[in-house]
Amino acid sequence: MLKIEDLNKFFGGIKAVDGCSFEIKEKTITALIGPNGSGKTTIFNLISGILRPDSGKIMLGGKDITDKSIEDISNLGISRLFQQTRLFNNLTVRENLLLALDNEDTKFWSVFVLRASADKKNKFEKKIQEMLELVGLEEFADKLARDLSYGQKRLIELSRAILNPHNFLMLDEPVSGVAPRLREKIKEILIGLKEKGETILLIEHDMNFAFKISDDVIVLEKGRVIAEGKPDEIKNNPRVLEAYLGN
Amino acid sequence: MISAYFIHLLILVGIYAILAVALQLAMGFTGLLNLGHIAFYCVGAYISALLALAGWPFWFCFLSAGIGAMLFGFLLAIPTNKLKGDYLALATLGFSFVIYAVALNWTGLTRGPLGLPGIPKPSLFGFVFSNNLSFLILTFIIALTSYFIIKQIASSPFGKVLEAIRDNELAVRVLGKNTFKMKSYALGISAFFAGIAGSLYAHYITFIDPSSFTLLQLIPVIAIVIIGGLASLRGTVIAAVVLVLLPEPLRFIGFPSSIVGPARQMIYALLLILILIYKPKGFYGKIELE
Numbered sequence: 001m002l003k004i005e006d007l008n009k010f011f012g013g014i015k016a017v018d019g020c021s022f023e024i025k026e027k028t029i030t031a032l033i034g035p036n037g038s039g040k041t042t043i044f045n046l047i048s049g050i051l052r053p054d055s056g057k058i059m060l061g062g063k064d065i066t067d068k069s070i071e072d073i074s075n076l077g078i079s080r081l082f083q084q085t086r087l088f089n090n091l092t093v094r095e096n097l098l099l100a101l102d103n104e105d106t107k108f109w110s111v112f113v114l115r116a117s118a119d120k121k122n123k124f125e126k127k128i129q130e131m132l133e134l135v136g137l138e139e140f141a142d143k144l145a146r147d148l149s150y151g152q153k154r155l156i157e158l159s160r161a162i163l164n165p166h167n168f169l170m171l172d173e174p175v176s177g178v179a180p181r182l183r184e185k186i187k188e189i190l191i192g193l194k195e196k197g198e199t200i201l202l203i204e205h206d207m208n209f210a211f212k213i214s215d216d217v218i219v220l221e222k223g224r225v226i227a228e229g230k231p232d233e234i235k236n237n238p239r240v241l242e243a244y245l246g247n
Numbered sequence: 248m249i250s251a252y253f254i255h256l257l258i259l260v261g262i263y264a265i266l267a268v269a270l271q272l273a274m275g276f277t278g279l280l281n282l283g284h285i286a287f288y289c290v291g292a293y294i295s296a297l298l299a300l301a302g303w304p305f306w307f308c309f310l311s312a313g314i315g316a317m318l319f320g321f322l323l324a325i326p327t328n329k330l331k332g333d334y335l336a337l338a339t340l341g342f343s344f345v346i347y348a349v350a351l352n353w354t355g356l357t358r359g360p361l362g363l364p365g366i367p368k369p370s371l372f373g374f375v376f377s378n379n380l381s382f383l384i385l386t387f388i389i390a391l392t393s394y395f396i397i398k399q400i401a402s403s404p405f406g407k408v409l410e411a412i413r414d415n416e417l418a419v420r421v422l423g424k425n426t427f428k429m430k431s432y433a434l435g436i437s438a439f440f441a442g443i444a445g446s447l448y449a450h451y452i453t454f455i456d457p458s459s460f461t462l463l464q465l466i467p468v469i470a471i472v473i474i475g476g477l478a479s480l481r482g483t484v485i486a487a488v489v490l491v492l493l494p495e496p497l498r499f500i501g502f503p504s505s506i507v508g509p510a511r512q513m514i515y516a517l518l519l520i521l522i523l524i525y526k527p528k529g530f531y532g533k534i535e536l537e
Contacts, residue, residue: 091410100422111399
């Protein structure tokens with residue numbers, strides 16, 4: 001699905017990403033873990049086009065996306081959840097989700113076309129309704145995003161990322177700062193998506209969560225991949241233990 | 248006499264309302280702190296005046312003013328695409344100084360500080376809007392049309408994308424939307440309406456010179472937008488009425504005109520400070536900026 005080859009990124013003299021290569025298999029959940037500052041979010045930013053790599057290649061389904069713009073990469077099928085909340089605070093929950101569904105709304109003539117076809121409207125409405133039911137926030141549809149609690153914001157943002165048409169989903173710490181009950185819910189949602197055939201890459205600091213949910217784990221340290229494998233292998237990998245606990 | 252004076256004020260209210268509602272689209276809805284707005288007004292006024300003096304009919308001058316200003320809006324969007332907040336404000340402020348300097352110094356075209364006198368009153372289908380009442384009606388119709396077009400834009404899905412850009416531009420791009428295109432449209436449309444407001448002004452006063460298009464003239468427009476409330480069109484119109492009429496009683500107190508002018512600026516400044524302290528969202532503003 002997604003393949004990264006010898007990716008490098010410097011910030012001044014610091015090597016944030018140092019010759020990273022890995023591949024994400026289709027229909028799996030892969031966790032990207034590593035200590036703070038190991039380059040996880042930088043890799044996410046490189047994949048989604050927010051940063052440009054100094055060298056290396058990023059391939060999505062056989063297509064080179066290394067030098068594409070943020071918009072193009074999104075439209076080629078990558079959807080992303082950010083570590084910090086990035087909701088549209090002065091819009092309602094429904095409007096936030098509606099924006100994710102397609103890009104017809106960026107066409108200027110749409111202003112003067114009286115109404116979108118009822119068919120399309122119903123379809124979108126149904127999708128939003130289903131999504132809100134899935135995360136249990138259906139009664140919040142017409143609330144402003146800024147009035148939600150942190151956990152609710154997180155769920156709406158996750159919903160937005162899921163509704164944005166994609167074939168590859170990247171989640172940067174989906175459960176950080178979220179209450180335990182909500183974590184379980186997010187876990188169920190993600191596993192449900194995988195069972196429907198989705199491919200997910202996530203960054204997670206909570207080891208328990210990462211090991212429980214993922215099929216594969218990639219461990220980063222100082223911008224390098226130091227281990228790759230099934231959760232059980234990683235748990236007992238001496239190199240990983242050293243990186244996390246020191247010696 | 249009083250009524251003629253009152254009609255004059257209402258025409259100014261109309262012109263300011265168009266200017267402010269246009270700025271609201273860029274500033275309140277899209278989050279572009281555009282201090283170059285007065286330059287679009289200037290471009291519109293000069294295009295319309297020059298074409299009218301060359302003998303073109305009013306409707307053509309009027310539309311050219313809008314379209315010409317819109318082209319400048321698109322042009323300004325290119326170098327300022329990556330700028331936000333204060334930086335965007337400074338860059339667009341620079342743009343308004345450039346336009347002012349051109350109007351002042353390109354004497355071959357604009358006659359510089361001498362200005363352009365004798366701009367004809369508008370005429371449409373053989374009817375000349377020579378008295379102020381008919382001009383007021385014209386201004387009112389144009390202001391109302393502008394208001395409804397901008398309202399339609401703001402409440403459409405297209406307008407929601409603009410608001411999303413204001414709230415979080417990166418998130419909009421990650422959803423696959425081209426925000427450069429969107430911001431160019433916002434600036435372009437905003438400039439179009441500023442341009443036609445400039446055209447109305449030129450044909451109403453029948454004389455323009457660069458001093459009508461300085462930063463000082465921008466302050467009331469920004470005050471109207473902020474006091475009315477960001478992203479509130481109704482508030483903008485109410486604020487336009489209040490702010491244009493508010494300093495007028497000063498004239499009747501008997502102060503010399505050398506005091507009335509600066510006093511007007513002081514009232515705007517004071518009002519802005521009070522609003523920012525006691526009602527930071529303005530009268531009808533609902534949005535919260537981060």
